[in-house]
Amino acid sequence: MSNAYEILSRYDPEFPRKRAGRLLTDTTEFMNIQYGDVIELDGTYFLVLRDEKERSFGVEDPKYWVKRCRELHTGERKILKLVFYEKFPVSLGSMEIECFRSPRKEARILDLVRGDGRFMQGYSRDDAAGNNVRVLDVVQGELLSLAIDRLEADHKTYFFELLPDILDKFAEACRAIGFLHRHGENHGDIRRDHLWIEQGTGNYVWIDFDYTYEFRESPFGLDIFGLGNLLLFLVGKKFCTTFNIPRPGFDGLADVPLEPGDFTLLFRNRLANLRKVYPYVPRTLNNVLMHFSSASEVFYPSVDELLEELLPCIDEIRRRRINT
């Protein structure tokens, strides 16, 4: 078949002829690939539906190198990540590091985690120009952070009734990151936007592994810090900050003296010492959180060491729930 219309009329006869675009085997010019185009990859056809968008602070930011597609043969929704060698500075509080997008890294991790439900699934193929295109399954579900945000329980109820089960699943997500580390890989961009709850199973699923940076002596430190940030979000049911703590709707103690050492190492307005505003947070769990504070003298060198201290805390919250 020599053009997109022929392919579409075979696999999707209802598709309007006037919307049929080009048949592409080279995805280098990803900015020009749009709705109605068909990408051929190793004999498989993908109808381009739209550019993927990243949503933050209510603003949609199009990712032109990420295409929402339909695999024409199977009808399945897929995400095609095209090659975009982007180099950009990422601010981590007061620090700035240089990050890169690496298709090669993501493709390698997709191979490593094939069949492991704790990670997004997919495969990679080179297009005719040698661009490494990643073909990803769409994770059915929603962002963990949005699901947590939507819970209507007050913090104390959330903490004792819901958090232990959430932390069990988070611990599994941490083990998944530990699995990457044991294989010499890192996630590279652990944050709220990259952890989903899978519909049906309720499992936590990591997405987007293409970030990388120059490694130094602790190649996994940034991942562990990302896990710490997520843990702070989960325990607090939000990030407790100098912005929201003084507000009338804050559901913890707002009139407690807070010191610089109570806040996180990199985000100086984000509280790590959650026990100060939620006094029922057990000391043991608070101690784990304080490893990510600017007052900490030690940092978890591995996911295993983080889990070693976190797991007993989950049981402790459960025991306290029964006692209260």
Add this chain to the structure above:
Amino acid sequence: MDAKKILIAVDASENAARAVGYVADLLAGSSGFAVTILYIERPPNRDLFADEASWIEAGQAQELRIRTFLQQAKTTLTGRGLAPQSVTIAYVPHCQSPVNDAAAECSLGTSIARDILQFQQRGDFGTLVIGRRGVSRAEEFLFGSVTTKVTHLAKDCTVWVVQ
């Protein structure tokens, strides 16, 4: 361990140059010392490059910079009176180096600090010298520090940290 066998662990940084300068000043005109200037290769991260050719090119540029630094370091030491035969250069390649062939002794790249200490133990170096740049605690937590790890893990030798 022989305290007069001195190992200076370097990269091509100013801190490493300071460490070399310190040893040169300290040993100026002395005899009976054997100094080895050690570099453990840390090639550019392969994932940052679109293709093999650009990665190799970056590796070559880095290697040239490092080898130039090592020669300058030797010149600094001999220029202060150390006998040329008492100053040795050791370049330990990465096991998957883009520019150096596989060697019997190579670095896996998992920890430069451990590689340095392994070299020190095997070579019976009683003194280990290393530079230190002033990193913030945040940076040290997130990315680690070779110098900090060396000082924590070193055994049976004296470590001089030059800042």
